[in-house]
Amino acid sequence: xxxxxxxxxxxxxxxxxxxxxxxxxxxxxxxxxxxxxxxxxxxxxxxxxxxxxxxxxxxxxxxxxxxxxxxxxxxxxxxxxxxxxxxxxxxxxxxxxxxxxxxxxxxxxxxxxxxxxxxxxxxxxxxxxxxxxxxxxxxxxxxxxxxxxxxxxxxxxxxxxxxxxxxxxxxxxxxxxxxxxxxxxxxxxxxxxxxxxxxxxxxxxxxxxxxxxxxxxxxxxxxxxxxxxxxxxxxxxxxxxxxxxxxxxxxxxxxxxxxxxxxxxxxxxxxxxxxxxxxxxxxxxxxxxxxxxxxxxxxxxxxxxxxxxxxxxxxxxxxxxxxxxxxxxxxxxxxxxxxxxxxxxxxxxxxxxxxxxxxxxxxxxxxxxxxxxxxxxxxxxxxxxxxxxxxxxxxxxxxxxxxxxxxxxxxxxxxxxxxxxxxxxxxxxxxxxxxxxxxxxxxxxxxxxxxxxxxxxxxxxxxxxxxxxxxxxxxxxxxxxxxxxxxxxxxxxxxxxxxxxxxxxxxxxxxxxxxxxxxxxxxxxxxxxxxxx
Amino acid sequence: xxxxxxxxxxxxxxxxxxxxxxxxxxxxxxxxxxxxxxxxxxxxxxxxxxxxxxxxxxxxxxxxxxxxxxxxxxxxxxxxxxxxxxxxxxxxxxxxxxxxxxxxxxxxxxxxxxxxxxxxxxxxxxxxxxxxxxxxxxxxxxxxxxxxxxxxxxxxxxxxxxxxxxxxxxxxxxxxxxxxxxxxxxxxxxxxxxxxxxxxxxxxxxxxxxxxxxxxxxxxxxxxxxxxxxxxxxxxxxxxxxxxxxxxxxxxxxxxxxxxxxxxxxxxxxxxxxxxxxxxxxxxxxxxxxxxxxxxxxxxxxxxxxxxxxxxxxxxxxxxxxxxxxxxxxxxxxxxxxxxxxxxxxxxxxxxxxxxxxxxxxxxxxxxxxxxxxxxxxxxxxxxxxxxxxxxxxxxxxxxxxxxxxxxxxxxxxxxxxxxxxxxxxxxxxxxxxxxxxx
Numbered sequence: 001x002x003x004x005x006x007x008x009x010x011x012x013x014x015x016x017x018x019x020x021x022x023x024x025x026x027x028x029x030x031x032x033x034x035x036x037x038x039x040x041x042x043x044x045x046x047x048x049x050x051x052x053x054x055x056x057x058x059x060x061x062x063x064x065x066x067x068x069x070x071x072x073x074x075x076x077x078x079x080x081x082x083x084x085x086x087x088x089x090x091x092x093x094x095x096x097x098x099x100x101x102x103x104x105x106x107x108x109x110x111x112x113x114x115x116x117x118x119x120x121x122x123x124x125x126x127x128x129x130x131x132x133x134x135x136x137x138x139x140x141x142x143x144x145x146x147x148x149x150x151x152x153x154x155x156x157x158x159x160x161x162x163x164x165x166x167x168x169x170x171x172x173x174x175x176x177x178x179x180x181x182x183x184x185x186x187x188x189x190x191x192x193x194x195x196x197x198x199x200x201x202x203x204x205x206x207x208x209x210x211x212x213x214x215x216x217x218x219x220x221x222x223x224x225x226x227x228x229x230x231x232x233x234x235x236x237x238x239x240x241x242x243x244x245x246x247x248x249x250x251x252x253x254x255x256x257x258x259x260x261x262x263x264x265x266x267x268x269x270x271x272x273x274x275x276x277x278x279x280x281x282x283x284x285x286x287x288x289x290x291x292x293x294x295x296x297x298x299x300x301x302x303x304x305x306x307x308x309x310x311x312x313x314x315x316x317x318x319x320x321x322x323x324x325x326x327x328x329x330x331x332x333x334x335x336x337x338x339x340x341x342x343x344x345x346x347x348x349x350x351x352x353x354x355x356x357x358x359x360x361x362x363x364x365x366x367x368x369x370x371x372x373x374x375x376x377x378x379x380x381x382x383x384x385x386x387x388x389x390x391x392x393x394x395x396x397x398x399x400x401x402x403x404x405x406x407x408x409x410x411x412x413x414x415x416x417x418x419x420x421x422x423x424x425x426x427x428x429x430x431x432x433x434x435x436x437x438x439x440x441x442x443x444x445x446x447x448x449x450x451x452x453x454x455x456x457x458x459x460x461x462x463x464x465x466x467x468x469x470x471x472x473x474x475x476x477x478x479x480x481x482x483x484x485x486x487x488x489x490x491x492x493x494x495x496x497x498x499x500x501x502x503x504x505x506x507x508x509x510x511x512x513x514x515x516x517x518x519x520x521x522x523x524x525x526x527x528x529x530x531x532x533x
Numbered sequence: 534x535x536x537x538x539x540x541x542x543x544x545x546x547x548x549x550x551x552x553x554x555x556x557x558x559x560x561x562x563x564x565x566x567x568x569x570x571x572x573x574x575x576x577x578x579x580x581x582x583x584x585x586x587x588x589x590x591x592x593x594x595x596x597x598x599x600x601x602x603x604x605x606x607x608x609x610x611x612x613x614x615x616x617x618x619x620x621x622x623x624x625x626x627x628x629x630x631x632x633x634x635x636x637x638x639x640x641x642x643x644x645x646x647x648x649x650x651x652x653x654x655x656x657x658x659x660x661x662x663x664x665x666x667x668x669x670x671x672x673x674x675x676x677x678x679x680x681x682x683x684x685x686x687x688x689x690x691x692x693x694x695x696x697x698x699x700x701x702x703x704x705x706x707x708x709x710x711x712x713x714x715x716x717x718x719x720x721x722x723x724x725x726x727x728x729x730x731x732x733x734x735x736x737x738x739x740x741x742x743x744x745x746x747x748x749x750x751x752x753x754x755x756x757x758x759x760x761x762x763x764x765x766x767x768x769x770x771x772x773x774x775x776x777x778x779x780x781x782x783x784x785x786x787x788x789x790x791x792x793x794x795x796x797x798x799x800x801x802x803x804x805x806x807x808x809x810x811x812x813x814x815x816x817x818x819x820x821x822x823x824x825x826x827x828x829x830x831x832x833x834x835x836x837x838x839x840x841x842x843x844x845x846x847x848x849x850x851x852x853x854x855x856x857x858x859x860x861x862x863x864x865x866x867x868x869x870x871x872x873x874x875x876x877x878x879x880x881x882x883x884x885x886x887x888x889x890x891x892x893x894x895x896x897x898x899x900x901x902x903x904x905x906x907x908x909x910x911x912x913x914x915x916x917x918x919x920x921x922x923x924x925x926x927x928x929x930x931x932x933x934x935x936x937x938x939x940x941x942x943x944x945x946x947x948x949x950x951x952x953x954x955x956x957x958x959x960x961x962x963x964x965x966x967x968x969x970x971x972x
Binding site for chain 1: 579701787795840922
């Protein structure tokens with residue numbers, strides 16, 4: 001790290017050298033011995049070799065270190081040649097020469113020896129790369145690099161960092177770097193460093209304060225405890241918000257899974273045990289879409305929204321025409337028949353596609369989290385699912401309230417005979433309603449593919465929860481489903497830290513049973529004549 | 534239930550008597566010369582466990598094919614008898630009975646979950662069958678008729694914890710598992726082990742979740758809190774099957790990276806990782822006795838054969854597959870040694886049999902029906918493979934009875950004559966030292 005200044009000019013002249021023919025033989029290339037030093041089984045020796053590479057100022061260092069970090073720097077077993085693997089899936093990998101970076105065809109896994117690293121070395125490498133990132137022009141990249149350095153500063157980095165802080169124009173980067181230095185100073189037992197850390201919600205800060213609070217030096221321990229107390233206070237609020245978010249997010253998943261059922265079961269009165277498998281079909285559609293559009297997971301995901309709806313709706317129509325229409329008014333038989341359908345669909349997927357889970361890639365904009373403050377960040381995929389659930393709900397409300405189909409559905413469910421005598425084709429409405437409910441299940445599947453496994457068992461995990469939500473919310477009431485889903489999610493997440501995940505689930509179930517005893521029609525019972533129908 | 538189970542049994546008994554009466558002992562021996570050797574495969578092909586078990590069925594089929602291409606065994610062909618216990622534990626027992634009594638298979642390769650093994654155990658013992666069980670498990674068992682080719686806790690969990698404690702310097706521990714027998718027993722052993730190494734109660738957090746748990750927000754957040762106490766923290770995960778994918782996703786999204794809080798898993802292998810984008814998981818750990826990335830020619834040959842068998846260029850191999858590979862070769866070797874497939878003869882012959890494993894060494898069958906294995910620690914890579922960062926200097930022999938549990942400490946298992954006992958109490962000097970307390 002001390003040689004950073006020497007390394008930087010090298011980086012700058014990279015542009016000059018780029019494009020010059022690599023006439024140098026591998027043996028004469030100064031890079032060859034640098035890489036050879038990495039090829040040792042001892043991690044301590046590797047750490048030294050990394051240090052030497054950084055100090056060498058070779059303009060290729062950065063790419064070497066990145067390749068090493070990603071496990072892609074490898075050596076041919078039979079000769080001295082080092083290569084960088086470009087794509088490491090399957091048995092044959094395209095490679096590039098590690099010295100010239102020219103593509104060098106394909107090599108088999110058998111021929112290559114990987115230069116392995118462990119977590120400690122990974123940390124060293126990331127630190128080295130973060131330090132380099134502090135000199136780039138992009139302020140965001142500098143900020144991320146500074147954040148990565150929190151808790152990772154060592155003695156050799158102190159002086160270069162001080163120089164960087166001097167020259168840094170971005171206040172946020174300056175603050176983070178001072179904090180990183182303060183963490184290091186506190187770790188060395190410097191009481192004054194605590195002043196710089198006060199009020200920070202960062203995990204690394206809390207971690208170092210916690211260990212300082214246990215120190216033998218009473219002055220240091222007291223100061224650290226006082227700083228911690230202030231931070232804990234701030235954290236309380238954070239934790240409350242976090243739990244609420246977790247609850248709403250779990251609730252949104254429940255709402256999504258249940259809202260289709262609220263239509264087929266709640267409005268039509270059909271107990272459809274294959275509802276979970278319709279969700280599964282939606283998830284598999286997402287997977288299929290990603291197979292059709294390789295390399296564009298985002299576009300595929302957006303396209304799967306209509307596709308998932310269509311596939312599940314068509315499957316729904318098939319179930320309605322094939323099974324349910326013959327069992328009208330016989331709920332027990334419908335239950336058994338649709339349960340059979342669900343088993344058939346599961347095994348179909350197992351036989352036709354695979355019993356293994358399928359990989360659904362999350363697009364870039366769905367991974368990671370948004371930071372509200374340093375102690376609270378909201379995971380993006382769940383945020384999107386929460387938004388999506390509300391959108392689907394709003395859309396469904398719109399269909400039921402504002403369209404001809406919605407009107408007819410409401411008419412048929414309120415009084416079938418009367419509706420028919422008014423010229424509504426009840427059978428057609430049945431099909432459309434069931435297709436709508438199934439299609440929404442497909443939408444749930446598209447969303448769930450971003451949260452959980454896409455496999456044949458996906459639907460089973462949600463069917464019980466879905467019925468629970470619909471019954472709790474009040475059969476036939478979409479608002480009830482929304483409120484029930486969200487509140488069950490929050491209750492579950494509030495209980496979980498206290499009693500554990502297993503007991504929380506049990507308590508929620510018992511609560512619903514007791515609630516249904518008291519109010520058999522759920523949270524929002526239907527009123528008037530429709531309730532009797 | 535009872536009548537259901539008794540009926541077929543009575544029928545098989547009658548059938549067996551009739552067949553014994555019809556065929557003389559000599560004609561049966563003659564028949565043996567030409568009949569194929571039947572190999573039973575008892576793995577779920579439908580239901581929740583199909584995700585893990587179908588590849589094991591394919592593995593045994595591949596091994597049988599290879600053996601037949603090499604001329605069979607004792608000059609006889611091998612024939613696979615595949616049944617589907619459909620992830621239904623009682624059905625495992627029925628299917629095992631079908632294999633042994635009706636199909637009269639010479640050996641069974643099967644089971645994944647401990648509960649299915651426990652369900653099959655009395656049947657295999659009653660009908661004197663041979664069962665090769667290929668999955669890592671909680672130990673505390675040794676049956677005369679079962680050969681445990683997966684890891685016992687001392688071949689996986691304990692070395693992994695040693696690695697974290699000594700090489701990584703971990704001081705605080707989260708033991709997270711799915712709520713059933715394997716995680717509970719393993720965590721109990723680990724808890725006792727950690728405490729015997731001076732870890733205080735405050736530095737251990739134990740957490741159980743239901744099967745197929747998919748909402749990990751709170752637990753991951755708790756783990757983050759727990760790791761903020763200024764001591765190096767690690768998670769030891771016995772989370773089973775499907776629940777791992779959302780767990781790892783949540784870890785990635787909440788920014789828990791391996792440098793801060795490494796997660797070492799005992800049930801996550803290449804198969805499970807093939808269902809997720811492993812980019813955010815790089816550096817998290819797994820402890821197994823085999824990884825697909827092992828750099829030996831034997832392993833590359835095995836992978837090539839597997840890819841050819843499945844016809845899928847991206848097919849992955851995993852630890853239980855290697856266990857079947859070892860178990861199958863051990864059984865074949867024992868049959869050759871005993872010159873018969875007779876269960877009692879094979880059972881005696883197999884103890885001490887040594888065959889190559891896929892990691893460049895040898896596996897030996899111990900008298901307690903467990904095998905010797907190297908223990909490897911691997912870090913997850915971005916391509917769904919593991920990079921081996923540490924391994925035990927030599928192989929470790931499986932210990933049926935843990936040294937860290939009250940009640941099992943004094944037990945040993947030795948199926949050689951004259952002891953022939955699966956739970957010999959060395960303190961009382963008697964066989965049948967009782968069951969260890971395992972919840």
